[in-house]
Amino acid sequence: MRNSTPIFPGFHLQTLRRKPRSAQQKLAEKMAVLQQKSFKQIGEVFEKFIPLALLKPELSGAMSRRRLFSKENTFWAFFSQVLDADGGCKEVIRKLQSYASIKGIKVPSSSTASYCTARKKLAEPMLADILAHTAEQLEKMPATGMLNNRRVIVADGTGVSMPDTPENQAAWPQSSALKPGCGFPSARICACFSLDSGALLSYAIGNKKNNELPLFRQQWETFNPGDIFLGDKGFCSYFDIAKLQDRGVDSVVTLAKRAPVRAASSLKKLGPDDLLITWERPKYAQILSYSKDAWANLPKKLTLRQIKVKVPHPGFRTRGFYIVTTLIDAARYPAEDLAELYFKRWDVELFFRDIKTTMGMDVLRCLTPDMIRKEILMHFIAYNCVRRLIYEAAEEADLEVRLVSFKGSLQALRNWEPHLNQAKISKAERFRLISDLYESMTNTPIRQRPGRSEPRCRKRRPKNYQLLTSPRQVMKEVPHRNRYHAGTA
Structure with missing residues (x-):
């Protein structure tokens, strides 16, 4: 039988234990982690290049409330989207869903409506100020x-x-x-x-x-x-x-x-x-x-x-x-x-x-001029941030900046990102991972071939589809007259 006598006078064992949390409190804590971390994964790498004061919630109006798609979260989600190989809004939602699944939280809806609405609320002048800051930071490099x-x-x-x-x-x-x-x-x-x-x-x-x-x-x-x-x-x-x-x-x-x-x-x-x-x-x-x-x-x-x-x-x-x-x-x-x-x-x-x-800016995705301008701005901000990362990696490796591949650096960043932003990672482990990221970015310098000439010709032919010569909704294909269907006739 357990002794119910206090261990020390005035101290009861029960008072030393934390009060049990309800299921609702546990869920709220997990949701708080989701709101803070899910969209800032890429920000953990680049936030030192971005003026965080510009990402604080507004005092009133749009982007003033703290929610899942807050001003900061929406910016980093948009940033991650333009760096991603797919580049679609749905990719951002899939990341959120996977993060929620890992945390044991109910997986959010697959709808992109909330995210797209939040992107529209990002102020273009604010993005322009961030771009100017990234340019200034790069110009300060040796x-x-x-x-x-x-x-x-x-x-x-x-x-x-x-x-x-x-x-x-x-x-x-x-x-x-x-x-x-x-x-x-x-x-x-x-x-x-x-x-x-x-x-x-x-x-x-x-x-x-x-x-x-x-x-x-x-x-x-x-x-x-x-x-x-x-x-x-x-x-x-x-x-x-x-x-x-x-x-x-x-x-x-x-x-x-x-x-x-x-x-x-x-x-x-x-x-x-x-x-x-x-x-x-x-x-x-x-x-x-x-x-x-x-x-x-x-x-x-x-x-x-x-x-x-x-x-x-x-x-x-x-x-x-x-x-x-x-x-x-x-x-x-x-x-x-x-x-x-x-x-x-x-x-x-x-x-x-x-x-x-x-980075895939050749064909933009947004449907209105306002969002097109923001999409262009986000590509330029992300480009400057990757350039800054390349500068740091080249300085670490004592290598000329022009010899570091932008594409190779972006590929390395995309694959290191999930490991860099684990919630339980220590500072020492993060430092080691970043050092390995820099090593990956610089270990294959671009070969310099002065005077190299490559004709602007394409060896791989495009698919021989017919051209759209009328609006799609009025253009009708006639299989027996269409030479592109000859193989299936």
């Missing part, structure tokens, strides 16, 4: 000493398509060459990247009627005095070169629209195929994309430098081209260094490939 330690910003444009909805068509109409119902809305994006870090610094969105220059001019505030702008022939503009120079920004662009200046007409010969030249202000015409007053304020002449670059590598589309630059000091900026800098301009094509192909 520079690699490119072109006299000056920051080089490279700009380029690209296009994305999206679901064929009336709202998207109104904002970003499809090409006029396509019949109604047979094409997709397409947006034009011009973005500025840091050539050194690969950080996306700014962007502007337009439709098919916008070319790159007007979109680029919306991003002049991205440049600081002392920066160097690097662009292809689409940015060869007297107006832009002059205006950037007024801001203390030098330009390096490919010559276009003007004939090369001959040595006899130049101011001075600085070296072989290296000339100091002047450009006359172009005559004003209505087709110019700036006003007559802006044209009148331009300098009547620009003193520039023209460098002819020869391409000795076989297989390239061109055997040579001309570079025009405001860097006229040949001793400080040799022609060979500027030619090498321009060859690195190709990196911007790889940056866009990382975002559009590797």
Whole structure:
């Protein structure tokens, strides 16, 4: 028989025991864990790159209540969605369901309605502030000493398509060459990247009627005095070169629209195929994309430098081209260094490939312009965060950042994420896992093959399906007349 006498005077064994919890309390505690952790799994890796103050609940109105799809949870769910290989809203719900199942909680509904409603409540200015913060954090990383330690910003444009909805068509109409119902809305994006870090610094969105220059001019505030702008022939503009120079920004662009200046007409010969030249202000015409007053304020002449670059590598589309630059000091900026800098301009094509192909932004999913803009912003935020992770991994491995594969890093991150965010993992174990993640990201550096040429040709043929030449709802297939059904006749 147990002795009911107290162990110590005034102390009863029952008072030392925790009061039993009811089933309702246990369920509430599990639901609290679900709300706190289920969508922050990817955030455990990246939250130090994101200003958490911006993710706090609002004081009132939308995103002010603490619920499963809170402001913070919705942001990290959206973030995880754009990094995921599938990229669909249903994938987010499946993650939530699996997490609930692991915790022994009733599995939530498979409906995406609550999540989609919560995404709509995320404020676009808040996402823009987060993107600016990620760019600033990347720019604080140690520079690699490119072109006299000056920051080089490279700009380029690209296009994305999206679901064929009336709202998207109104904002970003499809090409006029396509019949109604047979094409997709397409947006034009011009973005500025840091050539050194690969950080996306700014962007502007337009439709098919916008070319790159007007979109680029919306991003002049991205440049600081002392920066160097690097662009292809689409940015060869007297107006832009002059205006950037007024801001203390030098330009390096490919010559276009003007004939090369001959040595006899130049101011001075600085070296072989290296000339100091002047450009006359172009005559004003209505087709110019700036006003007559802006044209009148331009300098009547620009003193520039023209460098002819020869391409000795076989297989390239061109055997040579001309570079025009405001860097006229040949001793400080040799022609060979500027030619090498321009060859690195190709990196911007790889940056866009990382975002559009590797991360899947080439074809967007949202059905309204408001959500399309947020989807683009989330892709850019996630891209910058992965770039920052690559920087840390490269620094840990004492490796050049350009040698770390973006796709390989994203693959490693996707597979390490579930293990990094286990609830019971210790700090020491988390540190070991992150070290192994960095090792996985950097243990296979990208092979450098200067002068490598690959023709833009596809070896694998697409399936030989017929083209949609009429709206799908009115297009009728006639099997006995359709050569695509010949195999089943």
